[in-house]
Amino acid sequence: MVEIKVNGEICEISKSMTVFEFLKERNFNTKRVAVEKDGEILPRNLWENSFIKSGESYEIVEFVGGG
Amino acid sequence: MNEMYLRNDPNVTKRVANSSVAILGLGGLGSNVAVILARVGVGSLTLIDFDRVELSNLNRQHYTHYHLGEFKTVALKNELSKINPSITLKTHNVKLSYENLSTFLSSESIICEAFDSAESKAMVAHFAAKNLDKKFVFGNGMSGYKSSNLMQRKKFGENIYICGDFKSGDYLMAPRVLMCASLQANTILELIMGEI
DSSP, rough: EEEEEETTEEEEESSSSSSHHHHTTTTTTTTEEEEEEEEEOOGGGGGGOBOOTTEEEEEEOOOOOOO | OOGGGSSSSSSHHHHHHTEEEEEEESHHHHHHHHHHHHHHSSEEEEEEHHHHHHHHOOOOSSSSSGGGGSSSHHHHHHHHHHOTSSEEEEEEOOOOOOTTTHHHHTOOOOOEESSSSSHHHHHHHHHHHTTTSSSSEOOOOOOTTOOOOOOOEEETTTTEEEEEEOOOOOOOOHHHHHHHHHHHHHHHHHHHHTOO
C-alpha cells in the first residue's frame, strides 16, 4: 500500500504506479494539468517515469479555460 | 517628479520604472493586467498575442469598437501609450507553443500567463518548471458572477502564483475577469517589490 497526500488529503494507492497512470486513473485531463511534488513542479515529460512513493505530497491543478 | 505618479507609493514608482513584465495573451486578463501595470508605471512591457480584436471581446477586454479587426498587440500598444507615453512597449504577434516559448521569454524574469485555453496554461506551467529563475503569475477561473470572496491566490511549485477561483464556467464577464486581472497585477507588483 502506498500512502501519499494529494491536494492536502491522505490518499491510498493499492499498487505501484506512475504519476501519469495516477492522473489517468483519477480521470484528470492530462493536457490541462500541472503537478507539484513535494513543493516542486514535476515537468510533464517526467510523469511517465516517476513512480509514486509513500510519504510524497502532491498538489494537482487542473487548469480551466477563460481569460 | 512625474505628476502622473503623485498618488503612487514613491518606493513603488522608483522600483517599477526599472522593471519589465511579459504578458502572454492579450484578452480579458492580459489586456487589463497591461493597463494596470502601465498606470503604475512598470518601465517595460512585452505584449504577446496572435489574435485580432472581435466584437465579442468588448464585454471584458480593454478594446473599443475603433479597434475591431486590428491585431491585439497593435491595438493595446496604442492604448497603453496613450495612458502612459513614458514606458517601453515591445510586441510579438505570434502564437506561443512548446517549441517557441523559450525564444520569446529568454530575457524575461516576470511572466504573466493570461491565455484563454487551459492547455496553454498547462504549457506555461511546464515551461515554468524548467525555468526556476523566472517568476510566473497565472489566472485560473474567473467565470460567472459568483462571490468575489471565492477569488484567491495559491503558490504552486517554487515560482508560480495562481490567481482565480479555479472553477470552470460558461460565461466570462467584466467584473470577475477584471478582478482576476487585478489579483494578477497586484501579485506582479509584490514580486517586483520583492515582498513575495
